[in-house]
Amino acid sequence: MDSTAPQSPAGLSTTPSWLLNQAATHAARLLSEGFAAHDLRGYHYRLLATLAEEGPASQADLGRRCGIDRSDVVAVINDLAGRGLVVRAPDPADRRRNVISATVAGVDEARRMGDTVERAQRDLLAPLSTTEREQLTRLLTRLVRHHSGH
Numbered sequence: 001m002d003s004t005a006p007q008s009p010a011g012l013s014t015t016p017s018w019l020l021n022q023a024a025t026h027a028a029r030l031l032s033e034g035f036a037a038h039d040l041r042g043y044h045y046r047l048l049a050t051l052a053e054e055g056p057a058s059q060a061d062l063g064r065r066c067g068i069d070r071s072d073v074v075a076v077i078n079d080l081a082g083r084g085l086v087v088r089a090p091d092p093a094d095r096r097r098n099v100i101s102a103t104v105a106g107v108d109e110a111r112r113m114g115d116t117v118e119r120a121q122r123d124l125l126a127p128l129s130t131t132e133r134e135q136l137t138r139l140l141t142r143l144v145r146h147h148s149g150h
Contacts, residue, residue, distance in 0.1 A: 027124050034116035038109065043068055043076045045117070048085060048110035051102035058097045059088075085109055 012018050035041055046066040051057065057065065063073035077100055080086040085106035091097040102110065125133045 023124070027120065030120040030123055031117065034120050035113065038113055038116065040109070040113065043072060044080060044085075045110070045113045047073070047076055047080065047100075048102060048106050049114060051086065051100065052107045052110040056099045056101040058091060058099055060097070062100055080106065 031042060035045060038044075043066075046068065047062060050062060050065050054065070059073055059077060060070065062068075062077075063070050066073070068076065077086060077088060081088055085103055087101050087103055088098045089101070091099045125136070128136065
């Protein structure tokens with residue numbers, strides 16, 4: 001344990017909410033560092049991975065699928081389009097909307113960033129066995145589904 005890390009009261013440091021928060025902080029750091037190597041961020045990955053897996057989508061639908069605010073979606077799409085990772089075109093069914101598609105370079109970048117996510121997971125979960133990792137994932141999935149109403 002890092003001796004410079006802040007210490008919390010013993011009663012707090014053994015609570016699941018505190019432990020989940022600390023683990024999430026480490027996970028976010030690992031992902032941020034990994035994505036920085038691509039000169040991209042988590043929002044970029046969420047949009048690219050969604051487009052690579054599910055195909056073209058309107059800006060609004062993409063934002064809903066990724067859980068990203070509408071104004072942030074526009075900024076991220078502009079950034080990705082400027083890098084040649086996505087293209088924006090009018091929706092043939094409704095010219096008032098734009099359809100966003102990943103380019104070949106965008107799909108390749110989504111794959112590379114996915115590899116980065118996998119490495120971050122391995123680093124984060126390094127002290128756990130495969131069985132423990134699967135159990136943790138099942139338990140966290142159950143908690144998230146319960147609290148998100150799914």
